Amino acid sequence: MTVPKAELHNHLEGTAPPALIATLAARNGIALPTGLIQGDAFGWTGFAGFLQAYDQASTAIRRAEDYRDVTVAYLEACAADGAIYVELAASPDHAAANGLDYPGMVAGIAEGIAAARAATGIEARILITAVRHHGEERVATVARLAAAHPHPLVTGFGLAGDEAHIPASRMAKAFQIATGDAGLGATVHAGEAAGADSVADALTLPVTRIGHGVRAIENDAVLARLIERGTVLEVCPTSNVATGVYPTLDHHPLPRLLEAGVRVTLNSDDPPYFRTSIGHEYTLAASTWGLADKTLTAITRAAVEAAFVDEETRAQLLARIPQPTDG
């Protein structure tokens, strides 16, 4: 498919395929748990099992050069799929647990972005992601780290982790720091492992985007608020089936969200865990829901319009996407 693509939602540690995780583990002298890697796949069951496998695999990513290598591998794969822009969500908590400080993590990713950009022309930015089940204080500390170490490629702040048990609104202080002191764009996982109430709760935060957000479909009033605010959903269809949010893609609400007028984007989330890629998400959207190239192109444009980039970069990216009247 020749449609240019853009991805706003992934987890950098979760983009590294099993072979790369195995290479990094060997390079760092780390033993991975038995059963984590099963052939060319990660072994896990259920949402909690997925988060655990993700944490375990992340222990192989320990140094700035590991972050660089994971970044280059992912961005080059995205560029080969036709992506022109990718936001990489990186977790300082995972880096810290492996002995790497925030500046080291960011420096490694920035080096990877520069290398991939030089090799392929792809553009990328870094989102700093906090983990809600690490607690309010730690989430605020992650936001403070971003504020204390400004970097031109770090442009956003997000919140991942156990949505089912922890409402995002508890992290209001962290979002205030991230969007105020640090001047970052903000997004939050909601409406994935919990329903429309969780999306409504997330909308009390200063966010312009929601990670997933698909379960807003369960409540017309929440859907109306998304439309009214112009909040952009970072939709990850294959992820939602893999983690059991929906039994099959036929049950997925993406076509109904589009129909209702919600601004949606397509994303891979943690691609090797879910056996997907950004290119595969676009191909599936065409084959499952019959989305035409012009709709997919509009989805890419919506992603770039919602991207956490400066206006000059946004204009350059938009110039790479065909206009509805082109051709």
Ligand code: ADE
């Ligand atoms: N961390 C990594 N992937 C995630 C997801 N899909 N939801 C919540 N937290 C995550």
Ligand code: ZN
């Ligand atoms: Zn996610």
